Amino acid sequence: MADSRINVPAATRRDEAIEVRISIRHAMETGYRTDEGGKPVPRNVIRSFACRYNGDPVFAVRVSSGIAANPYFRFFVTARESGTLDFEWIDDAGARGTAQAAVKVV
Amino acid sequence: MTAPLSRTPVSRRRLLQSAGAWALVSPLLAGASAAAAQEMPAIPALTSFLAGRSPRRERLRLDLPTLADNGQAVPMRLTMAGPFAPGPTVRAIHLFSEVNPVPEMAVFEFPIPPPKVEIDSRVRLAGSQRVVAVAVMSDGALFAAVAEVIVTIAACLDGS
Numbered sequence: 001m002a003d004s005r006i007n008v009p010a011a012t013r014r015d016e017a018i019e020v021r022i023s024i025r026h027a028m029e030t031g032y033r034t035d036e037g038g039k040p041v042p043r044n045v046i047r048s049f050a051c052r053y054n055g056d057p058v059f060a061v062r063v064s065s066g067i068a069a070n071p072y073f074r075f076f077v078t079a080r081e082s083g084t085l086d087f088e089w090i091d092d093a094g095a096r097g098t099a100q101a102a103v104k105v106v
Numbered sequence: 107m108t109a110p111l112s113r114t115p116v117s118r119r120r121l122l123q124s125a126g127a128w129a130l131v132s133p134l135l136a137g138a139s140a141a142a143a144q145e146m147p148a149i150p151a152l153t154s155f156l157a158g159r160s161p162r163r164e165r166l167r168l169d170l171p172t173l174a175d176n177g178q179a180v181p182m183r184l185t186m187a188g189p190f191a192p193g194p195t196v197r198a199i200h201l202f203s204e205v206n207p208v209p210e211m212a213v214f215e216f217p218i219p220p221p222k223v224e225i226d227s228r229v230r231l232a233g234s235q236r237v238v239a240v241a242v243m244s245d246g247a248l249f250a251a252v253a254e255v256i257v258t259i260a261a262c263l264d265g266s
Contacts, residue, residue, distance in 0.1 A: 056217075061212055062213040068229060
C-alpha cells in the first residue's frame with residue numbers, strides 16, 4: 001500500500017504552471033484522542049513537507065495538527081525543464097516519507 | 107443521529123437534521139470579501155506574529171465553507187493575485203485558528219516565486235470559528251484574509 005498519491009499533468013508547456021496534487025496517508029494524531037482502553041493516543045503529526053524540482057526547493061509547508069488527517073496539498077510550480085519532483089515529509093516521531101513524480105515539460 | 111442511507115448527499119441531510127436551518131446555505135465557498143469584511147479575531151499567536159504591523163485586507167483570499175458538517179476535514183483554498191516576479195513576491199502564507207488548541211495551523215512557504223498562488227488543503231477545526239490567513243511578501247508587506255466557519259460536528263471533542 002502506497003503511503004502517498006501524486007497527480008501531475010502528463011505534460012506542461014515551459015513557463016506554464018504545473019498543478020501538483022499530493023495526498024499522504026498519515027493519521028495526524030492530535031494527541032487529544034483516546035484509544036478503546038481510554039489511554040490517550042500520543043500526538044504524532046507531520047510537521048514538515050517539502051517539494052523539490054530537480055533538486056531545487058519550490059514549495060514547502062510547516063504543518064501542525066490544524067491540517068486534517070491524510071494531508072492533502074494542491075499547489076502550482078513553474079514548468080522549467082523536464083525532470084523529477086521530489087516530495088519529503090517528516091512527522092513528530094521522526095519518521096520520514098518520500099515520493100517522486102516525473103514532470104514532462106514541452 | 108445517524109444519517110440513514112439515502113440518495114440525498116449526507117452533508118445536506120445532516121444540515122437539515124442538526125442545524126434545523128432551512129436557509130439553503132449551500133456549501134459554497136465564502137470568500138473573505140463576502141458581505142462585510144470579517145473582523146480580525148484577537149488570537150494571541152497572531153498578535154505576536156504581527157508584532158504591531160497591520161496587514162492589508164486585500165489581494166489574499168481565504169475560502170472555507172460557510173457551514174462545515176465535520177470539523178475533522180474542512181476544505182480550504184488560498185488564492186492570491188499576482189504578479190510574483192519581477193518585483194515583490196510572496197514568501198509565506200500563515201494560517202491561524204481562533205479556537206483550535208494549536209492556533210498556528212500551517213505555514214505555506216514559497217522558496218521561489220510561484221507561477222500562481224492557489225493552495226488547496228484540508229484543515230481541522232475544533233468548533234465554529236474564524237480562520238485568518240496572512241501572506242508575507244519579500245518586501246515585508248503583509249496581506250490578510252479572514253473567513254468564518256460554522257462547524258456542526260467539531261473535531262477534538264470527547265477525544266473523537
